[in-house]
Amino acid sequence: HLREGTKADTATPQPVTTACSDDLQTDLTNANSRITQLESLNETLLSSATSLEDTNTQLLTQTTSLQTQIITLQSQFNAIKQQANAAKAAMKEKAASLSEMQLEIDLVTKSAVTANTRAQEISVNARNLRGDRRKVEELETKVGALTEWAIASADAKSLAVERNKELEAKVMELVPLDGDGDNDVPGSPHRKKAQRKSSIIGNMVVEEIGLxxxxxxxxxxxxxxxxxxxxxxxxxxxxxxxxxxxxxxxxxxxxxxxxxxxxxxxxxxxxxxxxxxxxxxxxxxxxxxxxxxxxxxxxxxxxxxxxxxxxxxxxxxxxxxxxxxxxxxxxxxxxxxxxxxxxxxxxxxxxxxxx
The missing domain is CATH 2.60.120.680 (GOLD domain)
Structure with missing residues (x-):
């Protein structure tokens, strides 16, 4: 058939062959341009594939590190969760002990109020007792002072009595000095020579012989x-x-x-x-x-x-x-x-x- 086509082609006139060559040339040119485009697209795809492989490698690395971090965080989360559970248990225990302590505090407060009331009563009684003791001490002090005063007054009285006796003796000695027989006459000048003066001033007794x-x-x-x-x-x-x-x-x-x-x-x-x-x-x-x-x-x-x-x-x-x-x-x-x-x-x- 090709041979027949070739023969036919050779049998046809020359202008038809030229038109086919132009078409083929155009198709060839188009094919070449298409090949060129495909090659450029292939190169672009290759570069994209390379970059995608690099990106994929990086993503795999990041995924691995993230998985490692996730594992670490998971372990930390588990540890924190255990600590939280332990803290909750401790808080429950502390809440229970706090409620018990609150009950004890209430009881102690009531006892303290009662004790304060009793203490105030005891303080009032002690103050009164202290005041009574102070009064007793003051009275004892006054008793001692009055006792000394009484003793001193008794001494002063005894001294006054003794002095009075001495003065009476002196008067009796001075009276015989008047030899004129006027000793017993009231108002006698010789009688006036010996005068006895006694005066009591407060708690003082004074005796004076004036010549x-x-x-x-x-x-x-x-x-x-x-x-x-x-x-x-x-x-x-x-x-x-x-x-x-x-x-x-x-x-x-x-x-x-x-x-x-x-x-x-x-x-x-x-x-x-x-x-x-x-x-x-x-x-x-x-x-x-x-x-x-x-x-x-x-x-x-x-x-x-x-x-x-x-x-x-x-x-x-x-x-x-x-x-x-x-x-x-x-x-x-x-x-x-x-x-x-x-x-x-x-x-x-x-x-x-x-x-």
Missing amino acids: TSNSTMKSSKDTNECKLWTKSSSMVVGAGNIESFVVELGQHDVLNTSGGAETVLLLRWRFDITPSDMDIEFSVLKGRCGNDDKSKQKTADCLIKKRTVVGGGGGEISGAFAIQNACTLLWSNAHSWIRPRTIKFTVEAVTVLSM
Whole structure:
């Protein structure tokens, strides 16, 4: 057949062969272009396949790592789940123990309220008991102080009685000195030479022997002293109190001079404290500064100011009678809270002749 076609082709005219060649050439060209396109597409597909293989490899790697992470996370999740279950169990136990503790707290609170109520009652009773004990202690202290005061008062009373007896004896000795037979006549001038004065001031008993005749003054040969008078007394100075004793010179002529001698007036004192181991503050003030005038005691001139004396003491001083012809002895027990002091004292007015 081909041969026949070939023969036919050779038998046909030349223009038909040229047209077929052109068609074939066109088809060939198209086929070549098609092949070229297919080859380019093949190359593109190959490159895409290569990139897809690389991407697939990366995805496989990522998938493997993700699977590994999933396994790890799963194990962690299981561990956390176990911990959560354990925590839930612990929370349940703690909730149960908390409820038990709450019950105990409620019971303790009720007990505490009851105990507080009882404690308040006990505190009130204890406060009252403490107050009663304090009152008892105060009363015991007062009883002790009153006992000491009574003892001191008894001592002062016994001293006053003894002093009274001594003064009576002195009066009996002085009365026979009047040799004119006027001893028993009331108002006799010789009778007036011996005068006895007794005065009671508070808890103080004062006895005084006053001699108005210069002939009855006893003069010492060695010291040229003339004793004008002597006063003895006692007093009880209570705890926290201040007691005073006003000493008055009286009507005595002490300004006489003899042969150019000058007369010096001295105040002598001595006192004892009972109890003997206690102390007291002693002062000598100019003028009259009795217990009725406390402000004057603060402003008066002091010859001796608040001298602390233990057991007792004595001394002498001049110029004591410069104001109001008197002076004041002051004993202060203000620093003591409980114990009183008993003071037994003697004061003398003495004139001394200084050449």
